[in-house]
Amino acid sequence: xxxxxxxxxxxxxxxxxxxxxxxxxxxxxxxxxxxxxxxxxxxxxxxxxxxxxxxxxxxxxxxxxxxxxxxxxxxxxxxxxxxxxxxxxxxxxxxxxxxxxxxxxxxxxxxxxxxxxxxxxxxxxxxxxxxxxxxxxxxxxxxxxxxxxxxxxxxxxxx
Numbered sequence: 001x002x003x004x005x006x007x008x009x010x011x012x013x014x015x016x017x018x019x020x021x022x023x024x025x026x027x028x029x030x031x032x033x034x035x036x037x038x039x040x041x042x043x044x045x046x047x048x049x050x051x052x053x054x055x056x057x058x059x060x061x062x063x064x065x066x067x068x069x070x071x072x073x074x075x076x077x078x079x080x081x082x083x084x085x086x087x088x089x090x091x092x093x094x095x096x097x098x099x100x101x102x103x104x105x106x107x108x109x110x111x112x113x114x115x116x117x118x119x120x121x122x123x124x125x126x127x128x129x130x131x132x133x134x135x136x137x138x139x140x141x142x143x144x145x146x147x148x149x150x151x152x153x154x155x156x157x158x159x
Contacts, residue, residue, distance in 0.1 A: 078147025
């Protein structure tokens with residue numbers, strides 16, 4: 001309980017824990033998640049999922065998915081295209097959804113420093129260390145093929 005005094009009046013504020021609410025309904029998000037999970041991406045739903053994934057040896061590609069048009073038109077198709085068309089591939093594929101998997105997204109973002117929060121975004125980790133990053137501004141206005149080419153070059157270098 002917080003206590004505030006203004007002149008001769010005393011007020012008590014009761015601070016209640018706030019429940020985090022998803023920004024988007026599941027009916028909208030689930031099909032967008034399925035675009036990646038149907039191609040072998042594991043869902044990261046909470047902090048523990050993220051931390052366990054990043055402890056895995058080898059390379060891990062994580063996409064922070066989003067409802068925006070650039071996620072639908074370029075990011076998801078480009079990420080899928082990169083994995084399907086590259087000789088060298090990440091050892092692990094994972095995804096989490098901005099505005100929906102709140103704890104998992106925040107945990108991934110904690111590992112993306114010094115990059116600011118960005119969705120959609122795509123990160124490549126090697127043995128838990130960030131080695132390549134595509135922020136939203138690298139995705140907007142780009143074709144899926146351009147996204148795929150960028151990621152394939154990163155796979156060739158780090159995988």
